[in-house]
Amino acid sequence: MKKADLSHVKALTIDVFGTCVDWRSCIEKALEEAIDVSPAPDYAALAHKWRQGYKEAMQHYASQEESIDPYPNLDDLHRQLLDNLLDKDPEFSHLSTTVDDSTRIKLTQAWHHLTPWQDTNPGLASLSNELGLVTSTLSNGNMRLLVDMKKFAQLPFDIILSSELFGTFKTNSKVYQGAARLLGLPPHSICMVATHLHDLKAAKANGFITAFIPRPKEDKQVLDDEDFQYVDVVADNFVHLAEIFRK
Amino acid sequence: MKKADLSHVKALTIDVFGTCVDWRSCIEKALEEAIDVSPAPDYAALAHKWRQGYKEAMQHYASQEESIDPYPNLDDLHRQLLDNLLDKDPEFSHLSTTVDDSTRIKLTQAWHHLTPWQDTNPGLASLSNELGLVTSTLSNGNMRLLVDMKKFAQLPFDIILSSELFGTFKTNSKVYQGAARLLGLPPHSICMVATHLHDLKAAKANGFITAFIPRPKEDKQVLDDEDFQYVDVVADNFVHLAEIFRK
Numbered sequence: 001m002k003k004a005d006l007s008h009v010k011a012l013t014i015d016v017f018g019t020c021v022d023w024r025s026c027i028e029k030a031l032e033e034a035i036d037v038s039p040a041p042d043y044a045a046l047a048h049k050w051r052q053g054y055k056e057a058m059q060h061y062a063s064q065e066e067s068i069d070p071y072p073n074l075d076d077l078h079r080q081l082l083d084n085l086l087d088k089d090p091e092f093s094h095l096s097t098t099v100d101d102s103t104r105i106k107l108t109q110a111w112h113h114l115t116p117w118q119d120t121n122p123g124l125a126s127l128s129n130e131l132g133l134v135t136s137t138l139s140n141g142n143m144r145l146l147v148d149m150k151k152f153a154q155l156p157f158d159i160i161l162s163s164e165l166f167g168t169f170k171t172n173s174k175v176y177q178g179a180a181r182l183l184g185l186p187p188h189s190i191c192m193v194a195t196h197l198h199d200l201k202a203a204k205a206n207g208f209i210t211a212f213i214p215r216p217k218e219d220k221q222v223l224d225d226e227d228f229q230y231v232d233v234v235a236d237n238f239v240h241l242a243e244i245f246r247k
Numbered sequence: 248m249k250k251a252d253l254s255h256v257k258a259l260t261i262d263v264f265g266t267c268v269d270w271r272s273c274i275e276k277a278l279e280e281a282i283d284v285s286p287a288p289d290y291a292a293l294a295h296k297w298r299q300g301y302k303e304a305m306q307h308y309a310s311q312e313e314s315i316d317p318y319p320n321l322d323d324l325h326r327q328l329l330d331n332l333l334d335k336d337p338e339f340s341h342l343s344t345t346v347d348d349s350t351r352i353k354l355t356q357a358w359h360h361l362t363p364w365q366d367t368n369p370g371l372a373s374l375s376n377e378l379g380l381v382t383s384t385l386s387n388g389n390m391r392l393l394v395d396m397k398k399f400a401q402l403p404f405d406i407i408l409s410s411e412l413f414g415t416f417k418t419n420s421k422v423y424q425g426a427a428r429l430l431g432l433p434p435h436s437i438c439m440v441a442t443h444l445h446d447l448k449a450a451k452a453n454g455f456i457t458a459f460i461p462r463p464k465e466d467k468q469v470l471d472d473e474d475f476q477y478v479d480v481v482a483d484n485f486v487h488l489a490e491i492f493r494k
Contacts, residue, residue: 159397160407
């Protein structure tokens with residue numbers, strides 16, 4: 001892997017779910033607390049399938065050329081996916097009557113209250129305050145969801161940018177190009193940071209610098225030769241990423 | 248003035264230039280440092296006319312029904328207005344050859360580095376952290392200008408919203424309606440905070456709660472009966488505004 005030139009980077013656009021916050025542990029815990037039955041269902045499998053449905057919906061939306069109208073609200077989408085699992089999935093439909101409407105509302109809201117990885121807040125603070133970089137979210141979460149999450153988890157982002165502003169979802173090019181436009185920077189002055197390789201691949205195709213942060217149970221953690229063609233930087237976590245930029 | 252019901256307010260959309268930052272002193276000082284000639288020009292008058300040109304441009308743009316395309320960059324606008332003053336205004340055109348290109352670039356950049364009023368940061372921090380309100384900019388400054396200003400002045404905003412996101416400028420209704428949509432809130436749950444009455448009047452016409460903060464040399468500071476029809480709250484400053492919300 002050649003050493004990436006980071007001297008032109010002025011801003012970081014950062015994925016949130018998985019990259020900054022530990023959605024998996026939080027959602028598994030929320031499910032465990034909300035669905036207190038015996039025998040206990042496989043909470044990890046339920047969380048995984050819930051997220052899987054979200055990923056498939058994002059891929060479907062991102063592939064559409066036209067702006068998505070009406071633009072979906074992620075709370076509505078999360079609720080609909082949860083209903084599908086609890087009412088129709090062979091593994092979980094026995095829970096249908098047990099999990100009532102108010103519990104489902106509470107579970108859907110759990111996506112607003114995810115906790116950061118231990119390195120996220122100190123790393124983001126160094127990147128912004130000490131190194132003077134503009135730190136921005138660039139997430140498929142809608143603006144309101146992101147601001148709630150920022151407040152709850154005290155994520156020290158300078159600015160919140162969401163796919164919502166561009167009428168589509170990552171990995172559609174409009175999201176990366178729109179972010180560059182709003183940041184007033186050429187793409188090669190922006191580094192996309194994510195734990196998901198498809199996000200970095202799309203950012204690189206739009207001229208961004210890319211940084212990969214592996215996270216437990218998110219995507220694959222060992223890169224092959226093809227991945228390294230579009231990954232410029234690999235950092236253990238946000239504190240390590242700040243060290244790399246400091247050099 | 249009847250007592251406004253603030254119990255439904257979940258977010259504040261806040262004007263920045265004049266309301267949060269003391270543009271006048273900063274720009275006067277920047278002009279004084281950059282244009283060191285004898286006899287000294289009237290820096291206060293130059294700053295005032297520069298800002299006046301900006302206000303007239305905003306009014307012109309805001310009155311257009313269609314989205315503004317291409318959307319103006321405020322740096323370009325500030326530079327063009329400065330050039331007009333220094334090259335064509337009878338009071339200042341003797342400075343035309345004295346103020347070179349690099350000085351004009353530096354002066355234009357001064358709008359990114361304005362200092363907050365003394366009450367702004369502690370007041371905003373209380374409103375966000377202690378009272379749990381979402382604090383958002385809602386400014387005609389473009390996104391990049393606002394994030395630079397946020398970082399420079401350490402303004403503790405939760406989220407940055409700019410007229411730029413809506414393809415027009417305040418006081419066009421699209422700005423207030425767009426902000427409500429992105430915040431995921433009905434207008435009566437949002438309080439527009441500004442030192443400019445035309446901004447509050449437009450926000451009220453779009454269903455917002457409104458808070459007026461008088462600032463030295465900004466607009467008029469004593470309200471008449473007509474103003475009070477669309478001003479719900481008058482606060483001395485942001486610390487006082489937090490006190491009003493705390494009650």
